[in-house]
Amino acid sequence: MMMTTAFALTCTLVACGGNTNSLSEAALYADNVFDNASIYTVNETQPWAEAMATKEGKIIFVGSSEEASKLIGPKTVVHDLNGKMMMPGIHDVHIHPLESASDATHFTLPEYASIAEYQDIVADALAKNPSAPWLIGYGHNIDGLLAFSQSPRVILDEVSTERPIIIMEQTSHSMWVNSKALVLANLNQASIDPIGGVLGRTQTGHLDGVLYDNAGNLVMDIAMQAIGSEGERNYQGFVDYTQPELLKHGVTSISDARVYWQRGQLDTWQQLASDGALNLRVSLGLWAYPDANDERQIEELKKLYNTNFSPMLKVDQIKVYMDGILVNTTAAMKAPYQESWLGLPEDKGLNYFTQARLEKYLEALEPVGFDFNIHGIGDRGIHEALNAIENVTSGNARHRITHVEVVDPLDYKRFKQLGVIADAQVAGDFTKPAHWSEMEPLLGTERADHLVPIASLADNGATLTLSSDWNVSSLNPFVGIANALSRAPESISLEEAIKAYTLSGAYAMRQERKVGSLEIGKEADFIILDKNLFELTPSQIKRVTVLSTYVKGERQY
Numbered sequence: 001m002m003m004t005t006a007f008a009l010t011c012t013l014v015a016c017g018g019n020t021n022s023l024s025e026a027a028l029y030a031d032n033v034f035d036n037a038s039i040y041t042v043n044e045t046q047p048w049a050e051a052m053a054t055k056e057g058k059i060i061f062v063g064s065s066e067e068a069s070k071l072i073g074p075k076t077v078v079h080d081l082n083g084k085m086m087m088p089g090i091h092d093v094h095i096h097p098l099e100s101a102s103d104a105t106h107f108t109l110p111e112y113a114s115i116a117e118y119q120d121i122v123a124d125a126l127a128k129n130p131s132a133p134w135l136i137g138y139g140h141n142i143d144g145l146l147a148f149s150q151s152p153r154v155i156l157d158e159v160s161t162e163r164p165i166i167i168m169e170q171t172s173h174s175m176w177v178n179s180k181a182l183v184l185a186n187l188n189q190a191s192i193d194p195i196g197g198v199l200g201r202t203q204t205g206h207l208d209g210v211l212y213d214n215a216g217n218l219v220m221d222i223a224m225q226a227i228g229s230e231g232e233r234n235y236q237g238f239v240d241y242t243q244p245e246l247l248k249h250g251v252t253s254i255s256d257a258r259v260y261w262q263r264g265q266l267d268t269w270q271q272l273a274s275d276g277a278l279n280l281r282v283s284l285g286l287w288a289y290p291d292a293n294d295e296r297q298i299e300e301l302k303k304l305y306n307t308n309f310s311p312m313l314k315v316d317q318i319k320v321y322m323d324g325i326l327v328n329t330t331a332a333m334k335a336p337y338q339e340s341w342l343g344l345p346e347d348k349g350l351n352y353f354t355q356a357r358l359e360k361y362l363e364a365l366e367p368v369g370f371d372f373n374i375h376g377i378g379d380r381g382i383h384e385a386l387n388a389i390e391n392v393t394s395g396n397a398r399h400r401i402t403h404v405e406v407v408d409p410l411d412y413k414r415f416k417q418l419g420v421i422a423d424a425q426v427a428g429d430f431t432k433p434a435h436w437s438e439m440e441p442l443l444g445t446e447r448a449d450h451l452v453p454i455a456s457l458a459d460n461g462a463t464l465t466l467s468s469d470w471n472v473s474s475l476n477p478f479v480g481i482a483n484a485l486s487r488a489p490e491s492i493s494l495e496e497a498i499k500a501y502t503l504s505g506a507y508a509m510r511q512e513r514k515v516g517s518l519e520i521g522k523e524a525d526f527i528i529l530d531k532n533l534f535e536l537t538p539s540q541i542k543r544v545t546v547l548s549t550y551v552k553g554e555r556q557y
Helices: 002-014 065-071 115-128 142-146 152-157 179-184 214-227 230-248 265-274 294-304 355-365 379-392 409-418 433-443 454-459 477-485 494-501 503-508
Strands: 032-035 038-040 051-055 058-063 077-080 085-088 090-095 107-109 135-139 165-168 174-177 197-201 207-213 251-259 281-287 306-310 313-321 371-376 400-403 421-424 464-466 526-529 546-551
Touching: 032 065, 051 065, 058 065, 090 464, 090 494, 090 503, 107 115, 115 135, 115 152, 115 165, 135 214, 142 207, 152 174, 152 179, 152 207, 165 179, 165 214, 174 214, 179 207, 179 214, 197 214, 207 214, 230 251, 230 265, 230 546, 251 265, 251 313, 251 503, 251 546, 265 281, 265 306, 265 313, 294 355, 313 355, 355 371, 355 379, 371 379, 379 400, 379 409, 409 454, 421 454, 421 503, 454 464, 464 477, 464 494, 464 503, 477 494, 494 503
Parallel strands: 032 077, 038 085, 090 251, 107 135, 135 165, 251 281, 281 313, 313 371, 371 400, 400 421, 421 464
Antiparallel strands: 032 051, 051 058, 085 526, 165 174, 174 207, 197 207, 306 313, 526 546
């Protein structure tokens, strides 16, 4: 039965007729046979197999070693896997692959340090980059910064008031700047908060040097445009570091979760594709700028949709932020935060996009073909995103809400009802149940419980994907898989975790008919592991090594 299916597909590939004697010998045989393996296919009708055969980058057989042997010809390469585990390639549908490895940033701060240590690092970076029009850094943690008795602005001003300095906090949801940066951004005590952002202030109303959410994004745009070489640096960072690291960890498909197309990041991706430099599949999520004129931005986004630019690159997603993050108290909540230092209206967080505005974008861009990747962390932000989708979408889209940190239990079932994908990141230690209590001062006990409720969402029928949000969390998917198994009461099974990283990820990228599981007729994106995941504890899964990564049947790692 398996051989008949494989032979029929081979005939289809070479357009053979009823007389099999007319076939060339080469057409009957596989290019590669992977044998003596433990193959987990993520195909419910055939979950396990011993052997797999490929031809011209496609899978032509999955089944027993005995049947696979009939596809071995004089030129077939036979790979004896000695019992090693094979599985589909990993999909990471929420990652920041350009900015996270670019050397457009000049220095990195530790998450926590003393004022003197921070100042020494910044001073050293200034000395090493004397011609940089802006000094751009990354790192630190917002709660450590705000614990200092000195204003963050003053801390940097003591290093320099002559050169602009901007430092992205490790979540990317705030920027730390000095006075010169504020001047160049035309920000002062009389400035009002931008859409989706907050200007941090002292008790006397002066700007304190912390720019929350979109307030920081706007100034970082100015800094990146000033240095002028972001595209080249992003290109090299991806080629030299990010792509090799992804392939090393078994990742064969990614979604860039925030493409700053007005800063040239779309041009960088297109150049990578044109140069043949992409060795994995990429879908791009174009950033919907919160401060833009809606009509003009929507028309520009329509023009950028493109699924035919390259077999390895699609421009088919829109990234929208509904809200900020919990630790900033900018995540949009239904009830007020118990503690909040930003003085936002009603202390319920903020909106980058309101429900009504999201509806406008969905209504205009979904018919073009775009799927939306919607940042939603607070229960109000998630609820409003679901409302918008319910009100205006056709039901044929594959929109997803990413992060899903605080979800109203009444909304669990709506993900399945509306066909909305729940995308979560659990690779970071901060998502573990042991850390949930850290949110109690902000949220209270009830809301701080069951953060990132992947089991509850899955139990209510949601299509679940798991991703990294690198570099907020590790890009190693096996860390994410291990954590997904060990976060009771919100843990899931190994089968569910693997599917979330493979077939469900392929579904989110609209390529589940092409990849995501190991089945006859699909393209051969797969990985080989040093150990069988099904024989390991979660702590052992974290240490699994990828031996080989194949994309379209070609070994890329």
